[in-house]
């Protein structure tokens with residue numbers, strides 16, 4: 001897919017991987033980038049970065065765990081830009097602190113709602129608009145935790161494994177809707193999420209890995225997302241982006 005002139009949505013775009021992807025899409029020639037998050041001030045900063053990279057930014061404060069908010073998001077992007085070519089379902093939430101199974105059940109529900117339900121419903125609601133415009137590409141942010149058991153983050157790991165199977169089961173959408181669905185599975189990326197995993201910083205269970213691997217940058221994941229979007233041969237792929245070394 002040629003990115004010049006396209007319209008994209010990136011969820012969880014106030015910071016981290018989502019911000020990096022939104023900026024990368026603008027740099028690659030997207031004409032409109034809808035950026036979705038709950039963190040309003042940081043979202044405004046991302047909007048400035050997207051505009052600085054040459055695209056129109058549409059900041060939307062919305063909870064991707066809510067069906068109503070997702071419906072409103074798709075409707076507003078369609079009303080503003082008239083099409084959707086790219087959707088990056090990226091917003092995500094992890095357990096700690098405290099870890100599984102000591103977290104509040106409300107947080108458990110939020111992790112499932114944001115990480116899995118939001119990805120599934122976002123995909124479903126975007127499909128008709130993408131099909132009407134001739135198709136497009138959807139990339140979810142899964143995780144290496146989809147494959148490696150992570151007992152302190154059992155809910156998170158379960159949702160990420162769900163994303164991988166959802167991605168593979170969406171392969172026929174390429175033929176029926178012209179929409180290619182793929183996902184990225186990052187290793188450990190230097191973002192705020194990692195530093196919020198413990199009591200004030202990196203969680204104790206994550207610390208040995210954090211201290212021993214070469215951390216990925218959000219831009220490394222944005223590169224992988226754009227590679228999946230651009231390459232029309234890639235469908236139903238779970239692309240691992242591992243820590244070097």
Ligand SMILES: NC(=O)c1ccc[n+]([C@@H]2O[C@H](COP(=O)([O-])OP(=O)(O)OC[C@H]3O[C@@H](n4cnc5c(N)ncnc54)[C@H](O)[C@@H]3O)[C@@H](O)[C@H]2O)c1
Pocket residue numbers: 011012013014015016017018036037038039062063064065090091092093114141142143144185186187188189190191192193194
């Ligand atoms: N950082 C890592 O090591 C790592 C590794 C693998 C996968 N991931 C995944 O990458 C994605 C991005 O994470 P990140 O590392 O950039 O973390 P981050 O916490 O910096 O960014 C996540 C963003 O999602 C937003 N968000 C959370 N709940 C939301 C909701 N209900 N509605 C809208 N936005 C919401 C947050 O406000 C935040 O801005 C997540 O899905 C995460 O699970 C991260």
